[in-house]
Amino acid sequence: MADEKKFAGYICTGCGIGERLDAKQLQSVMTREGKIANCKQHEMLCSAEGVKLIRDDIDAGNATHIVIAACSRRAKVEAFSFTDVAMSRANLREGVIWLRPEGDEHQETTQEMADDYIRMACAEVKFLKVPKPSGEQALNKTLLVVGGGVTGMTSALEAAKAGYPVHLAAEEGRLGGVWADLYKRVPFRAAALGVPNGRDVDLPQPEDPGIDAMIAEIEASPLITVHLNAKITRTSGAPGRFAADISTESGGTVTENFGAIVQATDFKPYDANQLPEFAYGKTPDVVTNFELEKLAKAANGGPLKRPSDGKEVKSVAFIQCAGQRSTKPGHLPYCSGFCCTESIKQAMYFKAQNPGCDTTVLFDDLRTPGAAGEDFYRSGQQAMVTFTKGKASEVVSAGGSLKVKFKDLILNEDTEMEADLVVLATGQVPHVGPDPYAQLAVDMAETEEEKAAARKKLEVAPPSILNLDYRQGTDLPQLKHGFVDSHFICFPYETRRTGIYAAGPVRRPMDMKQAIEDAVGATMKAIQAAENAARGSGAHPRVGDLSYPSFRKEGCTQCKRCTVECPFGAINEDEQRYPQFNESRCRRCGTCMGACPVRVISFENYSIDTVGQQIKAVDMPDEFSEKPRILALACENDAYPALDMAAMAGERLSPFARVVPVRCLGSVSLSWITDALNSGYDGIVLMGCRRDDDYQCHFVRGSAMAAERLSKVGDTLQQLNLEVERVQVFEVAITDIKRAAQLINDMAATVEKIGMSPFKF
């Protein structure tokens, strides 16, 4: 395509736009002010005929940059999919007519709103470029799976089944991981269809763990290469071209290239030595749930014997939540989610193999997630396992037997029971590397004191698993309790390192069935990442976006803000300390762009200018017109769709608001705010996603970064002698349909109260 830009504009008069607005006026704004002479109207632009009108212009070489003035950019995306040109969309339907009441008294301001959106779209399109991949892409279908447990094995098998070669690296000398010693597993399925409720019916029973079958399947697969006793000593590159050094105990190191990586390192059993109150370590007859599996395996179907003297166990007590769901130091604050069903299963070992054994499960809250969950609980009850709602406080060894002291929570009394064996249902500790930001905190610490504190935190950190050669640390960032940061609901498996996916208990505590399902999901994401990288396309949530950030080197001051603030660790530094953008690690959020104080970072289809020029294009009535202007910068992931839905729901918006979608609040440059205030906007509303621990930000840290930067915007306002209320930042969820519009209306009310900005020219 020639470099010459050919602009064309298309105004849709369908869906009531033609009736509610003066289309002639819109066209005149587009041609005279927007300077787009080639401007056409159509009564239904998204119809085959309307699309053909546009397509013909593009094919004839008459349009390289187009403006579509119709519905929201989130509507009719299939019809208006013109990937070979630069496109801007003026939102006249959801953005104007659906949010404004009908009637002559509103007509003037409503029309002005529409005119402004045309001006803004025309301004934006002039600064857009058609994104093209960088040309650095390569398709590498090979995946690296780190972790030889059930999660890792499943991941490898799933990838192989889909035709993708896998290298499976296990730390241990055999496959199976933490589950390798499992005697039986919690059943995967609920009772069969038709099994009635009630008692003494056909309910799920403990079943073969299936580990050996999995290992056999892996050994038989020609696409899977297994590395035992292996550590990843270095990982560099980006999705599509990762290079990892796999070092084995014998000293050999192989370097392989991968398209994507799955970290499935599972968990480590909680160290029960931290539970002296339950006599762990004082007597061998107090064991953890993990150790009991070994006893069961040794019994091999016969009666389980207690470790101290080999006597057949005649009474056993299970203590649930041992060292878990507790704020005591050294305890796990969370529920590991697998121990209830695990204890039910183990109690059933005794019922089946130790005739007449008294089997009591002391629980506080019995939680049985998973398909078989409730049925399996009933199964245990059928087998006459006694479930006692009670909280164990102490285990004492007394005369060849153990005494468990507990509070019965139903009968509300302190009591005790005797048992030959006590099983502690201990939890899962994620098997992860050090928190990369702990490492960064050492480098970034300004005072010696801070440095020492940060270093101390790092000293107790576990050894690295991935050894990433990234500017932002060696391993996957963590969120809570040391689990890998991977959104629980909205985008599971995604981590803050593009192309590296977390599967299984490294994300959150889970049982084997959930870990297997997790592995399937994460493997699918890894395959997508490898394929997307080959096309130069972004990963979640901007799949299909071919643009990537670039920077004007001569303007860069090497301040490093972009390299530090990128939520995905996508930016390294080269030898001369300039940022080095790794296109396929980039999620296209623009947080680097928002961070850059000298405004040198931009995307082909999103830049300081594409938004800044829209802000400038708005017609600014004078101070005495009683027509204020309110700028709303709305995150395209949640706030902007919430406003669209507000329009569909018939909410009303102030006619003085001008809404500009941004990729993420993290991409908002402070220059936009300053420019807007200087050019006479009376109020600015910034709407991003929920941030911090319960974040909903699609770019994880973008919203939080924006909040941090904007916390200082009050100073700017004071320097300009403006009221601080004029700029406000809000967290808006996609469900805040009424609220999203209300926040803007509130700003309009505030402006009415404090008066118009004096900066209008």
Place this chain on the structure above:
Amino acid sequence: MSTNQAMVEKYRNNFLKEVEANVEEGEWVKMCMQCGVCSGSCPLGKFWDHPPQEIFMMIRAGKRDEVLTSSSMWMCTSCYNCIVRCPRELPITHIMHGLAHYAKRLGLVPQNQPTAKFAQLFWDNLMKKGRVNELKLGMALYFMNGFGEGVKVAMKNQKLGMNMMKTGRMNPMEILGGHAVKDLGGFHKVMKKAQELEDARIAKHGA
């Protein structure tokens, strides 16, 4: 050795097993998941020493004497709210009656438990003629707590009694024996057979 002692000997500390084997619908007790919906649903719950959820927990905790000498299961009015609401579908009402019956068999019913007393009066009345003689049952209830008390209650209900007679709802002649079911001999045979079956069931469990 009393039946009670025999049971204690036989089941030692496993009261749950004892209930499972001897109490009607007792096999269900193990399936209780301690949600407490039964206790919350019971309209008379606040008058019970131990609501059903607690009874089930006490059975598992081996609190044999406390359960069997409790007046709780005698308080059940068979409204069936608990059965309808139990998520595990336990026949709670039936279990309560089963427990009461078992306590009665072992001679552990608390003295002067009014429901137990009424049940006995009802049973004795019914067994005579194969149908309930309401006049006699009512009279027996009036005098349950002594002659003086009986006269007092009777006088208080005098007007009600007269009205019932006027409308033919009560026949004073029933006091003289009263009428029986058609085949009284057959009825007694049925009851005898039922008793035999019950005895055989109990014998099977060893006490």
